[in-house]
Amino acid sequence: MNALANPEVGKYLNEYFCSAFQKVATFRIVNGQKQGGNVAAYFCAPDGRVLHCVAGPVDAATMLREAKWVVETTKKAMAEAKGDGAKFKAFFRKAHADRLRNEHGIVVEAITFDPPAEQDPNSALTYNDPTGRPLAPKLPPPPIDGPDVTLRARELQSAALAAPGNKVLLDRRGGRVALNNQGQVHHLMAAHCMRPIETLYGAIFEGILGEKISTKPVQVVTPFPWRPEGRAARNGPVRN
Amino acid sequence: MKIILPLLAGGLLLSLTAAAQAQLEGIDPRTGKPAEPVVKPLPQPAPKPVARDEGSTCGDYGTAVLFEESPKDAAARAKKEEKLVFVLHVSGNFEDPRFT
Numbered sequence: 001m002n003a004l005a006n007p008e009v010g011k012y013l014n015e016y017f018c019s020a021f022q023k024v025a026t027f028r029i030v031n032g033q034k035q036g037g038n039v040a041a042y043f044c045a046p047d048g049r050v051l052h053c054v055a056g057p058v059d060a061a062t063m064l065r066e067a068k069w070v071v072e073t074t075k076k077a078m079a080e081a082k083g084d085g086a087k088f089k090a091f092f093r094k095a096h097a098d099r100l101r102n103e104h105g106i107v108v109e110a111i112t113f114d115p116p117a118e119q120d121p122n123s124a125l126t127y128n129d130p131t132g133r134p135l136a137p138k139l140p141p142p143p144i145d146g147p148d149v150t151l152r153a154r155e156l157q158s159a160a161l162a163a164p165g166n167k168v169l170l171d172r173r174g175g176r177v178a179l180n181n182q183g184q185v186h187h188l189m190a191a192h193c194m195r196p197i198e199t200l201y202g203a204i205f206e207g208i209l210g211e212k213i214s215t216k217p218v219q220v221v222t223p224f225p226w227r228p229e230g231r232a233a234r235n236g237p238v239r240n
Numbered sequence: 241m242k243i244i245l246p247l248l249a250g251g252l253l254l255s256l257t258a259a260a261q262a263q264l265e266g267i268d269p270r271t272g273k274p275a276e277p278v279v280k281p282l283p284q285p286a287p288k289p290v291a292r293d294e295g296s297t298c299g300d301y302g303t304a305v306l307f308e309e310s311p312k313d314a315a316a317r318a319k320k321e322e323k324l325v326f327v328l329h330v331s332g333n334f335e336d337p338r339f340t
Binding site: 004005006007009010011013014016017018019020021022023024025037038039040041042043044045046047048051067070071074197201204205211 | 300301302303304305306307308309310311313314315317318319321323324325326327328329330331332
């Protein structure tokens with residue numbers, strides 16, 4: 001949350017965005033210790049379609065840079081598309097593919113056409129979760145053509161493969177490429193940008209951040225339920 | 241001796257008077273130049289809360305960003321004001337920083 005406490009970030013977000021938050025996952029407290037917990041920030045059109053996302057906690061400079069990129073790219077896309085929604089979507093997906101190539105050294109072909117949905121979410125035959133909402137579909141990212149053929153891309157990929165915590169993926173020829181959280185976001189967005197947030201958040205929060213989506217905000221776990229803190233845990237969250 | 245003692249006393253009195261005057265006027269007695277004024281750093285004012293627009297029903301929850309009640313409210317407001325929407329997905333209770 002440090003990035004959002006920055007006055008410059010706050011001023012920019014308040015000027016160009018209307019903000020809201022949702023609790024989508026559990027925050028575990030085991031023996032009084034915080035465990036897990038994560039955050040994802042979505043930049044959306046007013047109809048809820050996702051333009052960009054920042055997965056995981058970032059510093060103020062990164063958050064500001066990403067917010068400015070969304071605003072500037074939206075302006076360019078609006079000027080380019082001239083009211084054509086398909087052109088706007090294609091422009092944004094290509095912009096994500098370009099960033100993936102320039103900042104992570106990986107080449108993908110942006111998917112600019114969405115095939116019709118295989119399942120009708122309102123059909124009686126579609127499986128729904130117990131809350132009645134359809135499950136977030138599994139979104140396949142576009143195939144990776146491979147690392148870019150520049151020296152800079154090779155350096156970026158060497159560093160990414162050596163860095164701990166990066167996700168290793170295979171390209172079309174079976175070569176290994178590595179991506180951090182933001183690289184995975186661009187990879188996903190090159191095919192699924194401008195999809196509604198309710199179809200994308202599962203792929204971001206579970207697929208990239210590795211958090212289990214839950215409607216229970218705080219879960220208190222204690223191995224000693226007979227002790228006072230355990231009794232308090234059953235009645236409500238322990239606050240330390 | 242009778243002449244020297246009053247002269248010494250007078251000289252001492254004169255130097256004391258000059259030193260006292262220099263102290264009152266802020267002059268450095270060694271250099272004779274005006275001394276650097278000692279300015280205490282003023283306490284920094286507390287950061288002002290972010291200005292809230294009329295009709296806003298949101299909070300900032302310890303951040304510099306104004307949050308609407310729900311994404312639906314944010315979307316409606318964004319459409320009205322021709323802005324984009326920023327949605328934060330969090331684990332835990334965003335309202336309580338201990339659980340975020």
